[in-house]
Amino acid sequence: MIVLRSTVFLVTLPFIFCAFLTSETHKERADLLVTGGTVVTMDGSRTILDDGAVAVKGDTVVAVGPRGELEARYTPSQTIDAKGKLVLPGFINGHTHVPMTLFRGLHDDATLNDWLYKYIFPAEAKNVNEEFVRWGTRLAAAEQIRGGVTTFADMYYFEDAVAEETKAAGMRAVLGETFIDFPAPDNKSEAEMLAYTGKFLKKWQGDTLIHAAVAPHSIYTCSQKTLQDAAALARKYHAPILIHTGEMKKEWDDSLKQNGMSPVQYMDKIGLLGPDVVSAHCIFVDATDEKTLAQKQVGCVHNPSSNMMIASGVSPVADMRAAGIAVGLGTDGPAGSNNDLDLMEEIDLAAKLAKITKLNPLALNAKAVVEMATIDGARALHLDKEIGSLEAGKKADLILISLDEPNAVPMYDIYAQLAYALKGSDVETVVIGGHIVMRDRKLLTVNEEEAMAKAREYQKTIAASLGMK
Numbered sequence: 001m002i003v004l005r006s007t008v009f010l011v012t013l014p015f016i017f018c019a020f021l022t023s024e025t026h027k028e029r030a031d032l033l034v035t036g037g038t039v040v041t042m043d044g045s046r047t048i049l050d051d052g053a054v055a056v057k058g059d060t061v062v063a064v065g066p067r068g069e070l071e072a073r074y075t076p077s078q079t080i081d082a083k084g085k086l087v088l089p090g091f092i093n094g095h096t097h098v099p100m101t102l103f104r105g106l107h108d109d110a111t112l113n114d115w116l117y118k119y120i121f122p123a124e125a126k127n128v129n130e131e132f133v134r135w136g137t138r139l140a141a142a143e144q145i146r147g148g149v150t151t152f153a154d155m156y157y158f159e160d161a162v163a164e165e166t167k168a169a170g171m172r173a174v175l176g177e178t179f180i181d182f183p184a185p186d187n188k189s190e191a192e193m194l195a196y197t198g199k200f201l202k203k204w205q206g207d208t209l210i211h212a213a214v215a216p217h218s219i220y221t222c223s224q225k226t227l228q229d230a231a232a233l234a235r236k237y238h239a240p241i242l243i244h245t246g247e248m249k250k251e252w253d254d255s256l257k258q259n260g261m262s263p264v265q266y267m268d269k270i271g272l273l274g275p276d277v278v279s280a281h282c283i284f285v286d287a288t289d290e291k292t293l294a295q296k297q298v299g300c301v302h303n304p305s306s307n308m309m310i311a312s313g314v315s316p317v318a319d320m321r322a323a324g325i326a327v328g329l330g331t332d333g334p335a336g337s338n339n340d341l342d343l344m345e346e347i348d349l350a351a352k353l354a355k356i357t358k359l360n361p362l363a364l365n366a367k368a369v370v371e372m373a374t375i376d377g378a379r380a381l382h383l384d385k386e387i388g389s390l391e392a393g394k395k396a397d398l399i400l401i402s403l404d405e406p407n408a409v410p411m412y413d414i415y416a417q418l419a420y421a422l423k424g425s426d427v428e429t430v431v432i433g434g435h436i437v438m439r440d441r442k443l444l445t446v447n448e449e450e451a452m453a454k455a456r457e458y459q460k461t462i463a464a465s466l467g468m469k
């Protein structure tokens with residue numbers, strides 16, 4: 001009997017092995033398979049898959065579907081077990097100034113005018129150089145990855161250094177070099193700004209992570225000529241244009257006085273608006289402006305923390321969405337106008353600010369604000385073909401959020417949990433362009449200890465430069 005059994009085994013083993021080989025060879029290769037989580041796709045039908053999976057090849061999502069189906073179809077070189085977690089497209093921070101992390105908390109509870117002229121402009125003149133920008137960007141990358149941000153839009157100086165550090169951190173970004181009508185820390189004249197930015201746009205053309213952009217600061221800090229020259233340069237390279245729009249009552253009043261029209265109408269009149277423009281804030285916009293912004297396909301970015309902290313006003317987000325404008329979310333700051341880069345806080349505040357302003361709890365709901373942080377944020381940055389949802393063909397930018405926290409249970413509604421209960425610190429794992437940049441809360445692309453130590457050093461030199469203790 002024993003002999004017979006062994007013979008049977010020996011005869012059948014090759015068949016079993018062959019069958020295994022055949023089924024494995026029929027499988028497609030994938031570089032990464034995220035399996036077993038609740039996948040909140042943010043696709044056109046807002047599909048949510050319980051026990052779902054996401055397959056990635058290179059920097060691209062190749063399939064999203066039920067776990068069993070994708071496990072049968074793919075042999076992955078790497079797997080992330082997402083069981084018991086939420087899997088989302090990475091958050092999009094549509095407006096910030098990342099090197100300003102090093103000015104975090106420098107002087108708060110001030111009017112915007114005092115903050116700018118007494119603190120920030122002198123501090124920038126004395127401290128901002130390429131090295132400063134690099135350290136600030138590294139610190140911001142660590143903070144943003146920890147909070148689940150995979151793409152951000154930035155406006156600052158030495159933006160080429162911001163781009164190099166962002167790429168080194170493995171993050172995706174739209175990075176705008178600033179145009180402003182006074183000598184900036186990097187470029188002292190419009191001619192220098194044009195030359196620097198031209199080189200910057202050329203250098204990053206075709207990069208998979210970095211979208212180099214042009215950032216005329218605003219209509220009140222740039223002449224018509226500066227605005228038009230900056231836009232022409234951007235359009236020559238098919239680069240986005242980032243600008244602050246309708247942020248302050250004074251900007252609205254001055255534009256009516258000087259231009260005889262609203263800031264948005266003035267921007268339209270001088271040929272600035274188009275489907276390549278990202279307007280931060282859009283607080284002071286009327287119904288006609290909303291129609292213009294929608295018609296010109298301008299993306300808008302709402303920054304609730306910043307608007308509340310500087311007491312700028314409240315952007316009519318629900319009206320803008322109803323008018324067909326893509327409205328994303330941003331942190332602004334991270335100094336003076338919001339001292340952190342936590343986009344999940346903005347998700348929460350965007351809904352609550354709209355509710356309290358309208359005295360209506362239905363004014364902006366949880367699903368809407370999660371859309372603003374993902375797919376609508378991508379539309380606002382004109383990157384929705386690339387990012388914003390988990391779908392085959394899009395870039396593999398995704399995050400895993402822990403549900404094993406006291407503030408995460410029980411969960412009745414996923415969007416409400418994301419908007420009102422979960423925190424940026426609940427983000428566990430972050431993938432950008434198929435690369436794991438944080439795994440189980442361990443950062444893999446940024447040396448955060450070094451960046452934090454440097455930030456503490458900068459605090460001393462910056463305070464001393466302003467005669468502070």
Ligand SMILES: [Zn+2]
Nearest residue numbers: 244280332333
């Ligand atoms: Zn700003």
